[in-house]
Amino acid sequence: MKKRGFSSAGVTAALLFCFFLSACSVTKEYTAPDTNLPASYRNAPDGIAATSDSSIALIPYEHFFSDRMLTELIGAAVVNNYDLQVAIKNIDYAEQSLDQAKLGFLPSLNLGLSTGVNRPSDNSLSAPGLQQSLGKSYSKDYTAELSTSWEIDIWGKIRSRKKGALAEYLKTREAAKAVRTRLVADVATGYYNLRMFDAQLDIARRNAALADTTLRMMRLQFNAGQVTSLAIEYQEAQKQAVLLSIPKLEKNVAVQENALSILCGRFPGTVQRERSQVYFPVTDNLPTGIPAALLQNRPDVREAEMAVMSAHANMGVARASMYPSLDITAQGGLNSFQSSNWFTTPGSLFGLVQGAILQPIFQRGELRANYNKSKIKREQAELAFKKVVLNAVGEVSDALVSLEKLRQQDRIADERLGTLQRSVRNAGLLFTSGMATYLEVITAQNNLLQAELELADIRRQHVSAMAELYRSLGGGWR
Numbered sequence: 001m002k003k004r005g006f007s008s009a010g011v012t013a014a015l016l017f018c019f020f021l022s023a024c025s026v027t028k029e030y031t032a033p034d035t036n037l038p039a040s041y042r043n044a045p046d047g048i049a050a051t052s053d054s055s056i057a058l059i060p061y062e063h064f065f066s067d068r069m070l071t072e073l074i075g076a077a078v079v080n081n082y083d084l085q086v087a088i089k090n091i092d093y094a095e096q097s098l099d100q101a102k103l104g105f106l107p108s109l110n111l112g113l114s115t116g117v118n119r120p121s122d123n124s125l126s127a128p129g130l131q132q133s134l135g136k137s138y139s140k141d142y143t144a145e146l147s148t149s150w151e152i153d154i155w156g157k158i159r160s161r162k163k164g165a166l167a168e169y170l171k172t173r174e175a176a177k178a179v180r181t182r183l184v185a186d187v188a189t190g191y192y193n194l195r196m197f198d199a200q201l202d203i204a205r206r207n208a209a210l211a212d213t214t215l216r217m218m219r220l221q222f223n224a225g226q227v228t229s230l231a232i233e234y235q236e237a238q239k240q241a242v243l244l245s246i247p248k249l250e251k252n253v254a255v256q257e258n259a260l261s262i263l264c265g266r267f268p269g270t271v272q273r274e275r276s277q278v279y280f281p282v283t284d285n286l287p288t289g290i291p292a293a294l295l296q297n298r299p300d301v302r303e304a305e306m307a308v309m310s311a312h313a314n315m316g317v318a319r320a321s322m323y324p325s326l327d328i329t330a331q332g333g334l335n336s337f338q339s340s341n342w343f344t345t346p347g348s349l350f351g352l353v354q355g356a357i358l359q360p361i362f363q364r365g366e367l368r369a370n371y372n373k374s375k376i377k378r379e380q381a382e383l384a385f386k387k388v389v390l391n392a393v394g395e396v397s398d399a400l401v402s403l404e405k406l407r408q409q410d411r412i413a414d415e416r417l418g419t420l421q422r423s424v425r426n427a428g429l430l431f432t433s434g435m436a437t438y439l440e441v442i443t444a445q446n447n448l449l450q451a452e453l454e455l456a457d458i459r460r461q462h463v464s465a466m467a468e469l470y471r472s473l474g475g476g477w478r
Contacts, residue, residue, distance in 0.1 A: 055289025080265025
């Protein structure tokens, strides 16, 4: 009787059917969540046409910050900062998972070599036959085989795993960019703080010298009988108050230098910077672009969206696990009960090919629960993404209103400083001519000191707000 086999047309049809099934997917393709972004930021500058490609976030930090020493410091931090290096290692780790997921469509292949001895009991059914055929109460088995297994991706489970791995890989890249962006802003803020402390320290020293000059003048007038000892004591107290602030400011300088050194991945030490007494903020009124640009410019927003994509892919894997899986397995190799005949062909050759369809029926609710949990995770990731977008727009709006109000404060504080400088000069002249009291002189000097310190702090806040605007728009990672 002639055995019937598969025709080539039947095999082709079966393969085409498998590939057709592998193109199916039980989950919808990913679509980006709707964020309903506003057309413009609150407090955005007037008179500047905002487009998606007009944001200052597109400017590299080397061009955004005009201070050469600051850009060199940022460059050192980008290379040496440990947090950023850890984030880069996370990219390498995720890349390995992605490479593994890309190979998910290929069959597995294993090589095995095994030997064994089987010694049944004398009262077993196989013992008499074994004794009769081999003349022994035991048998040996020698096997060398190649085995392969291939899962046909019917419902898109393997493709979903690959998409999830890709999303996780991209998420780590965006996370590293977010660390870099925050690092640029932190170094810039720390640098501006350091320069502000330098300016305040210089102001305190100049005021200490001014108080000392006034004290010497009062002592001459005391010797001439024009003022009392109370005036000398008040002026000495004023000088001591100024001197008291100098060690505090020197401590602030050292602590800020240490913090910047650590950000740059080195042990605490001196930080090179500009030593000018007064520094001015970077160019103001730069275009911010439109809120929709945050989806492309801000790494943390892109990272949050990658998390949604990853959760969506995991949901696809969980759903596909509830459907039948088709596995094709094959084995082939050499088998013999005698080592001398182990590699004798064709007598030792054996082979096996089989296909299996496995449909989960009852898994104690595990598959359904996993799918429901994956849907919840996907919804959580989408909510987290929308929250990140909302916070991003809020941070830009906060930075814009800060710049607007600090600009006003800077103008008023500068005018006030000029007024108090004239007041100190006039108080000194009037005191010398006997037309002003020593209390008026001391008050004028104290007001001038506070005004100078306040203006230095406002200008520090101004440039720091520009750095924060740059970061909140997503700049610094390109």
